[in-house]
Amino acid sequence: MKTYQDSLGQKPIEFVRNAINDYKSSEFYAWARAGDAYVTQQNTTIMTYRKWLYTMTGKAVPDNYSANHKCATNFFNRFCTQLNQYLLRNGVNFEDSNTKDKLGGDDFDRKIKKAGKASLWGIVSYCFWNRDHLEVFNSLEFVPIWDEETGALRAGIKFWQIDDRKPLRATYYEEDGYTEYIWDKGEGREFAPKKSYVQIVRISDFNGTEIIDGKNYPTFPIVPMWSNPHHVSELMGLKEEIDAFDLIRSGFANDLDDVSQIYWILENAGGMGDLDLARFIERLRTVHSINLDDGVKAEAHTLEVPYNARESYLTRLENDLYRDAMIVNMEAVSAGNTTATAILASYEPQDDKADEFQDCVTETINGILELLGIEDTPTFTRSRIINELEVTQMVLSSAQYLDDETILKKLPFISASEVDDILGRMEKEEMERFDGQGEETDGQEVETDGIQGQENLQESE
Numbered sequence: 001m002k003t004y005q006d007s008l009g010q011k012p013i014e015f016v017r018n019a020i021n022d023y024k025s026s027e028f029y030a031w032a033r034a035g036d037a038y039v040t041q042q043n044t045t046i047m048t049y050r051k052w053l054y055t056m057t058g059k060a061v062p063d064n065y066s067a068n069h070k071c072a073t074n075f076f077n078r079f080c081t082q083l084n085q086y087l088l089r090n091g092v093n094f095e096d097s098n099t100k101d102k103l104g105g106d107d108f109d110r111k112i113k114k115a116g117k118a119s120l121w122g123i124v125s126y127c128f129w130n131r132d133h134l135e136v137f138n139s140l141e142f143v144p145i146w147d148e149e150t151g152a153l154r155a156g157i158k159f160w161q162i163d164d165r166k167p168l169r170a171t172y173y174e175e176d177g178y179t180e181y182i183w184d185k186g187e188g189r190e191f192a193p194k195k196s197y198v199q200i201v202r203i204s205d206f207n208g209t210e211i212i213d214g215k216n217y218p219t220f221p222i223v224p225m226w227s228n229p230h231h232v233s234e235l236m237g238l239k240e241e242i243d244a245f246d247l248i249r250s251g252f253a254n255d256l257d258d259v260s261q262i263y264w265i266l267e268n269a270g271g272m273g274d275l276d277l278a279r280f281i282e283r284l285r286t287v288h289s290i291n292l293d294d295g296v297k298a299e300a301h302t303l304e305v306p307y308n309a310r311e312s313y314l315t316r317l318e319n320d321l322y323r324d325a326m327i328v329n330m331e332a333v334s335a336g337n338t339t340a341t342a343i344l345a346s347y348e349p350q351d352d353k354a355d356e357f358q359d360c361v362t363e364t365i366n367g368i369l370e371l372l373g374i375e376d377t378p379t380f381t382r383s384r385i386i387n388e389l390e391v392t393q394m395v396l397s398s399a400q401y402l403d404d405e406t407i408l409k410k411l412p413f414i415s416a417s418e419v420d421d422i423l424g425r426m427e428k429e430e431m432e433r434f435d436g437q438g439e440e441t442d443g444q445e446v447e448t449d450g451i452q453g454q455e456n457l458q459e460s461e
Contacts (some may be wrong), residue, residue: 001024004147004154008187011179013188016172020159023143032139035121037233038076038242045142045239046246048068051254067257070248075242076235079325080120087354088113089383092365093416099376104133111136116361118228120234125154127414128222129368131198137222145222156222170365172218175220197221223367225255226360240324245317248310317342328355347384354382 002019025228038046051063051459059386089429091109094100100108111127111134118125122139129135137158145155167184169191180192196214227234264281266272272280283290292298322329326349358380365378395402395410402410404426408419 001028001143002145003148003324004145006314007145007155012172012179013190016157016170016181017183017188019143019145019157020168020170026159029139031235032122034239035076035123035235036140036461038239039080040123041072041074041077043072043242043246045243046072046250049250050072050259053209055301067254069250069253069257069260071246071253073245073249075245075321075325076121076238079238080117080234082330083350083354083357084113084116084120085313086350086383087358087361087380088116090381090416093379094376094377095379095395099374100282102372109411110132112186112361112365115225115364116357119225119360123227123233125225126153126222127219127225127364129223134368153220153222153224155220173220173222176216177214217371219371221371222244223364223371228356228360234325238321241324245314245321248314251308252305252307258270265301266297269293295371322384326350332433343384351382367451 001023002015007015034044037047042188049068049070051066051068052060053063054060067234088109091106092100092112104111115125115127115136118136118138120303120386124139124144126137126142126144127134127141128137135288137156141158141160143157143159144153145157146152147154154175156173157170158173161168170181170183171181174180174194177194177196179190179194182191183189188262197216198212236261248398266277266280280290290298319329328346329352333343361380369378391410395407399407405419405423408414409416409421414422
């Protein structure tokens, strides 16, 4: 792939086109395409699988007669979605409540979640801070331009093309602005000149909207989000197991389809040709009876496909997939009345994997905060299946040793976003109750003083 040093001394339009071509032919891009196929349940191995027949001479010809079901599983999409939701379903939390508003509020949570899912299937995604909101690019539409010396992301190219007959569009993002290019019928030209990332405009009734100035960020405004610290595809190592599961399940379906019909064996009917045999089957299907010549016998046979071995191996493959992906099998966790301790133990591998993913997400968010000059620390509330009754009883049994905020945060049915509101209402109710008691006490003291004063007056007289 092209690097930042390759761009020095070249015409930008030539460098952009060459960088796109090199990137699309790289192994990195091939893994990203495979991840996109498997996450959309278009598993490439089973979808391109063809059945063949071999002649007496060994020549292979396509088998267009037997069943060829292609059952693609959804394992990879399930793994990516489950890990992403496990970490990011409840959004990103910050120490300063104003930080989330500066980043766009709930929209920031949605974009980070989108970036997380894109990185899990595509190795890496890219978060572009566009003045006041976040935009996300996946690895199939963005060419990273890395620095050979520091390894930092110094530039990038977002490209898109509907199909080969349509123009190719590209936006070249650099540290000092971005430029748009277009290639139509093989000829490239600058579509829009370089612009600053932050543009200052003036709006008037006479001139309308006009750009009067612009400025850029202190660093490159696109931050990568990796799926793991190894910078490799999450599909690597799982692809072969998924393919084996698809092939076995599809082969089982093919066998069931091929032997689902009744086979007839005719004795003393050697003179019947293929056309006669076809008419025999057709008559059985229509009138369900047929006349046979003397001496001719017809026997119906069915085949039973062995399935125990396949079912056992499919179950083993499924367990291996969950174990190798380090993802919790929710069907096993949710089955029966599982204790909190057992649930916590089953989440241990997924927690280990989520820790690595969280480090990557945190690094990306820290890069965005640094870009905007915000000092804060992102935290996450993981979403998991729990025994709510057992956890609630445990928290309430320890309530006398905990403060209100800790109790609310530990209760499983209260989200982190609700804690501040509940604490605020509790404080308000406490203040109102205190004020009411104070007013009632003051009234009693005034009444007592009046009685005492009256008694003293009578004694004086």
